[in-house]
Amino acid sequence: MGSSESKIWVFVEHRQGQLIEVGLELVQKALDLGRQAKWKVAAVLVGHHVSALAEEILTYGVNEVLMADDPLLKDYCNQAYAKTLATAVRHNQPEIFLLGATAMGMDLGPRLAAKLRTGLSAHCIDLELTDAGELLAVVPGWGGSIMAKISCLRTRPQMATVKPGVFDLPQSGQPRGRIITLDPVVDTKDITYRIVEVEREEVQQSDLDTAEVVVAGGWGVGAAENWKLIQDLASVLGGAVGATRPAVDEGWAEEKQMIGTSGRTVKPKLYIGVALSGHMHHMVGIKNPDLMVGINQDRTAPIFTHCDIGLVGDFKEILPKLITAIKPFFDR
């Protein structure tokens, strides 16, 4: 088995021949942390026929790609993946091991941490590194109404799963690292279930993820026919529509439009929250926009403590007027 000098490892997922963004976002964060601690960074890639992906990851600036390439690792199985990764970790002893809080990462992370008898911080929304090399992971509890900083002092590696969308994607450039191939350690006995069917919906990125403008509507919108006003405002600004949980529960918006602890994290430049109260469960899903605007008929609504500009009144009156006032700027 090849030896790794890297102290920060990032598990990078792929599906259907493509790298998953959260893995790359973690690469960027790991490179930042690595610079601070003077630690090298490795991406860990597991699958079959993945060397092209390994080459691609090198262009994002990692020092090493640790690649486990084996027919038995073709389909994701936590037994096989956790064994592969645990063996590599024991051999190389990284300080930090990060995974995305995807369906796969949330399943693999805890099994791997238990195998290694180390701590795992759950779906973090931020990571800090102390000068002593200790990772502080900011994790939401009670659906985000309270945050905890979790540390893992005595056991290694310090592990965390991180929510997609909280860190920036890395720039690609000249590859400078090397690929280290991990020896196969799994055999058929390690995999005790059989996948009989996999169904994937068309991979379509929600435009919410990349939108520069997000207009989100809440329970106060009141009825499906009023939801059109939210869509109209978003469309005149060239933005995407987001929603709170009650708006999704009412069927005005789709589940994939939900922003917050159980929904997506968005990073727009402009966020406009309409007829929503500003509950923490929703607000934690909005990362540092340049401008936050709230529209609510209740001037004491908490949304106004999250915003730079607040409009008080009935959105059914305000939105049509706002749309009318915005349109001419685009017509010029």
Place this chain on the structure above:
Amino acid sequence: MRIIVCLKSVPDPKHWNKLKLDPETKTLIREGIPSTINPLDKNALEEALRLNEKQGGEVIVISMAPLEMIPVLQEALAMGANRAVLLSDRAFSGSDTLGTAYVLAEAIKAIGNFDLILCGNETIDGGTAQVSAQISEFLDVPNLMFVSQIEYSPGLPFKVRSQIELGYRVVEIAPPMVLSVVKEINEPRYVTMMNILAAEEKEIQVWTSEDLNLTEPCVGLADSPTQMADLFIPERGRNAEMLDQDAEIQAKELADRLHRLGFC
């Protein structure tokens, strides 16, 4: 079939506005907040009951919690579980997910053979979604998360459907195993007064660390690998400049600002 359902008691979300932080100790004050069964654990229990209504067998609920949580377990018995085991010991308090999973796994070993362990996929309070996978690692059995359907016919492996990003997959899997369920799997049953009365006859065993074979140092606040370094209520940070005048003026003012900032 012997099915063990892991069940966590959580503070009732209807009362979360009463949650406060002790600014000195950075601990959570949850006084006056009643406890309830974690919602997804009710789905797990419902699924266990349905499987065994067809197959026959035993449904045992286990929970690691203080003694005050006995009424919460009674609710599970009223739903139809055959018996309950409460793991209650000062030494367990403050365990992180690894410690929690280890204690639960050792309790499951002490209960004896099982076919299926059912968990909720995550809780509404800590919500790490880590405990079920870690239980399975300690027991060295396979596990599947995000389970939305369980099909069983005698003599055949289980067919388990679970959600993955943008879709689902179906796997054939044989017991013993750990499955953690999502809310789509079923609609938990209502509990009637009759059920509640009937449940009072059922047994709740209370086990302490003495009853378990705990040899690994990962249990309790001091020995858990993860530690809570800080607990805080997220800052709101901004304080809106209010444009409250009539709708027309507010709309114009906002449109102008958005224009100046380059949004339109």
